[in-house]
Amino acid sequence: MSKIKVNIVTPDGPVCEMDANMVIAVTEAGEIGVLPGHIAMVAPLQIGALRLKTDGKTETVAVHGGFIEVRPEVVTVLAQSAEMAKSIDIARAKRAAEKAEADLKAKTDSLDLRLAELDLKRAINRMQVYEQRV
Structure with a gap:
């Protein structure tokens, strides 16, 4: 091919x-x-x-x-x-997700909320990609 x-x-x-x-x-x-x-x-x-x-x-x-x-x-x-x-540090990704979730609960400014949402999406993406590795 x-x-x-x-x-x-x-x-x-x-x-x-x-x-x-x-x-x-x-x-x-x-x-x-x-x-x-x-x-x-x-x-x-x-x-x-x-x-x-x-x-x-x-x-x-x-x-x-x-x-x-x-x-x-x-x-x-x-x-x-x-x-x-294969290069993803899963412990770091989980810590980043936890921090982003805490930020989502604590932030009130719309920009800060949007940044926390993006941080959470990136952390979740890294964890999902890590789980899909062969």
Whole structure:
């Protein structure tokens, strides 16, 4: 089966460079699947799991916003932050979720509430991606 090159980059540097048979991402418009030869496109990403399928195996990456750029031969993910499932510190993710939940209860300002909601979504995403690892 043919493959597509995948590059995942954050402001801190590259997270992953690999070849995959299929890339599945959660965009603002919904979930998309990208195969080699896909039409060129750019889409904003939501907080969610990016799945990279290669030869019957799936690598999962926790992605927290950003953009996916698709070209027929390469997929580039420019993420605000991204973490491979095998690199996630689950204890840290659980602590972050607990802190975000406490902040949601304590905050009254709408901006602070929104930031706490985003913190909670990111922590939950990291925990779910960790649980999906193979």
